[in-house]
Amino acid sequence: MDPMNRPYRSVLYIPASKERALDKARGLAVDAIIFDLEDAVTPEEKDASRAVLAKAIADGGYGNRARIVRINGFDTPWGKADAEAVREMDVDAVLLPKVNSAADLDALAEITGDLPIWAMMETPRGMLRAAEIAAHPKLQGMVMGTNDLAKELQTRFRPDREPMLTALGLCLLAAKAEGLIIVDGVFNAYLDENGLEEECIQGRDMGFDGKTLIHPAQVEVTNRAFAPSxxxxxxxxxxxxxxxxxxxxxxxxxxxxxxxxxxxxxxxxxxxxxxxxxxxxxxx
The missing domain is CATH 1.10.287 (Helix Hairpins)
Known part of the structure; x- marks a missing residue:
């Protein structure tokens, strides 16, 4: 399926170190999976998780779902090895956290070659350079990292996300200008279906292609919200x-x-x- 014409309504984070979660993801009605080597994996499991993920990808069974791997940043001890491992996997894209500039993407592309890149947009500097980042020739998609961004901006949680709207808007403008995929940040209260639906509707109406999720319980609501009625x-x-x-x-x-x-x-x-x-x- 053409990556630019496929749906990205629901994009679920799955810990790359958890074999059971990797297996369960094969049966979930999500449009895309982010296999996470970063936040969802403890430092002690970082090295072993690459082999666990490589086996799961090689075993297959993920169907039409887009397969994206989030690596650790190059400012960590694991980022370079993650990128080298992902380069050998049969996946659709590699996701780099905390992208601050196009130079960050250059560094990743030197290792991953022709593999499409996605960028986590989660820092103030990244917001200010969104247009530069979006114009990178290897970039295919953007993911809003709203939790990290809220921490950096020192904002407070509000259901209307008013403190976030400038940042969300800057990235939307940049992504749409370059014809990229862009998905919204996570909704943390994963059992609050009403709150999730409201935030999905807000993101959909703003122009996001879909939403990142932290729990399978969020899939049905998100798929419905981002699909044409x-x-x-x-x-x-x-x-x-x-x-x-x-x-x-x-x-x-x-x-x-x-x-x-x-x-x-x-x-x-x-x-x-x-x-x-x-x-x-x-x-x-």
């Missing part, structure tokens, strides 16, 4: 049909539900249908 799919079809009929006849303007349909609406409608089709393909 039946009403949206129906409207998209009617908009395309009305526009095509009007264009064919050369008369008047297309109108659906009392609203004018222009070319920009048709482009959005086509993207809605393409996303719905890609989600259906994931389920096969």
């Amino acid at each position: 039946e009403e949206e799919v129906d409207l998209a079809r009617r908009q395309i049909s009305a526009y095509e009929e009007t264009h064919k006849s050369g008369q008047g303007v297309a109108v659906v539900d009392g609203k004018i349909v222009e070319n920009l609406h048709v482009e959005t409608a086509q993207k809605t249908l393409a996303k719905a089709e890609a989600i259906a393909a994931m389920a096969q």
Whole structure:
């Protein structure tokens, strides 16, 4: 599946050191998995976790799910060895934490070669250099690291995430300008379905492609929030049909539900249908 046209509604972090979790992930209805060598792995397990992950990837069974590996940063004792290990794995991308500049991505690309790179956006310097980072030729996607960013910004948690909106917006602008994938940060209260749904809707309406998750219990809510609804799919079809009929006849303007349909609406409608089709393909 084309990585740029596939869905990324739900992107679940899985500890790379936990064989049971790696196995369970094969049966979860997620669009992508971040196999985590960083925060989810203790220092004592760092070296062994590479071999555990390499075996799980080699064994396969992850289907259409995008396979992304988050390594440790190059400012740690494990980052370089992580990158060298991931280079030999059959995965879709490597995710670098705490990206501050395009130079950080250059350093990773020197090791991982042609493997697409994703960037964790979680530092104030990274926010200020989002456009530079997004323009890197190897970059395919961005992941918002909202927990680390909140710590660096010394913000307080608010359900509306108002203290985060500037940072989220800067990264969204950068990603959209370069045609990248961008997924929202995690929602920590994993048993709070209402809170999760509200944050998913906020992120979706802002323009995020999906959301990173910390627990399988969050998958269903997130997939539903970031998928086109039946009403949206129906409207998209009617908009395309009305526009095509009007264009064919050369008369008047297309109108659906009392609203004018222009070319920009048709482009959005086509993207809605393409996303719905890609989600259906994931389920096969």
